[in-house]
Amino acid sequence: MSPCTHAGAAHAAVRQPPPRATTSLAAIVRAHGSAYRVAHRISSAQQAVLRDVARCRTAALGGQREQCANCGHSRIRYHSCRNRHCPQCQALPQAKWRKAQRALLLPVPYFHVVFTLPHALNALIRPNSRPLYALLFECVIATLREFARDPRHLGADPGMTAVLHTWGQRLDQHVHLHLIVTGGGLDAARQHWVACKRPDFLFPVRAMSKMFRGKFLAGLRRLRQQGKLTFAGASTELSTDGAWRLFLATLRARRWVVYAQPPFAGPDSVLDYLSRYTHRIAISNERLLALNHDSVRFRYKDYAHGNAIKVMELPATEFLRRFLLHVVPRGFRRVRHYGLLANCRRNKNLARCRELLAVASPSPPPPAEPLAASVRRLMDIDIARCPKCGEAGMQVVEDLPPRPDDTS
DSSP: OOOOOOTTOEEEEOSSOOOOOOOOHHHHHHHHHHHHHHHSOOOHHHHHHHHHHHHTTSGGGOEEEEEETTTOOEEEEEOOOOOTTOGGGOHHHHHHHHHHHHTTOOSSOEEEEEEEOOGGGHHHHGGGHHHHHHHHHHHHHHHHHHHHHSTTTTOSBOEEEEEEEEEOTTSOEEEEEEEEEESEEEOTTSSOEEEOSBTTBOSOHHHHHHHHHHHHHHHHHHHHHTTOOOOOGGGGGGGSHHHHHHHHHHHHHSOOOEEEEOOOSSHHHHHHHHHHHHTOOSOOGGGEEEEOSSEEEEEEEEGGGTTEEEEEEEEHHHHHHHHHTTOOOTTOOSEEEEETTOTTTHHHHHHHHHHHHTOOOOOOOOOOOOHHHHHHHHHOOOTTSOTTTOSSOEEEEEEEOOOTTOOO
16 A cells, blocks of 8 residues: 655654544534535535534534433433444444344355555545446455356356445545455356455456456546546646557556455454444544644554554644545445345345355344334443442433524
């Protein structure tokens, strides 16, 4: 992973674990978000993220006043923004998603595969994130399907879950797709479960890399011919035919990175991985160390140097610029299912797989439950427990309307 650099950035290595976080993304946005919006041209989706993160769990969104029926202790609980880019709003959706995915697991090996786009594409991706992210999904799945359906490799249709990530540890642009792929699949006649030829090996990564590169470059040419690419900022020069041909030749000469990991240890490790990655955002509050007057310090893991923990300090405006690089277009699905797990035929496919594997179907999901019960069961947090007396007596006594001008 070759991280991006930017003027004004500075970082210092630390070999000991850094101090605990003393700030949050919301605090940074409240301090510098308004000025950033005025000084920089950003998309409506990025505008919405800054607005929602600043208002999350504040009076601006309203809330409820709760009081303990046992000791009378009172507190206010403000509503969450529920924006998928907000680090404060991922825990419950993550737990719910994990619970739903358990019903989709089969008693077979699962492989972790990663397809990465070269950083040379970053400038073109910025003004074209929607079509190029969609092209990434399309080419990755087409590559895996072609290998999976080839009898020399598998000769079957596997199940695949793909998750888009666009960041590196230093918040630089690093676009890649994480996938979980079943170690086997249904044959074309749906009469047999076909297991991987080797229990520790899916498909040859170098061959997948070449095919993936060819499909993506062909897709780029098609999008340009159809007039569906925007050339702006650092990619403006690519609008000329000569520069475009040179750009494609440069990309074609590179080896594109495809990584495949041995199978997971078991179903629980698959679930842990999936739930952790599907609801991960560019940076969590736990990694934010300090907000100074006009700079932000955060920790990151340097994979190139033995996973050493280091600290980076960026101007607040540069921190926000990097964070906003990872806001996906409105309505774009970062998590997608294919093959046996495709939404349109998932239940039928999984039922047939379980029949062939001679395993029982999972129990039907329980009926919907109140929020407090969900939080207690999924996250092991009892929001009805009083922080003062310790009894489960907190009750809502007043609804608080939103105060849109209050983000304090």
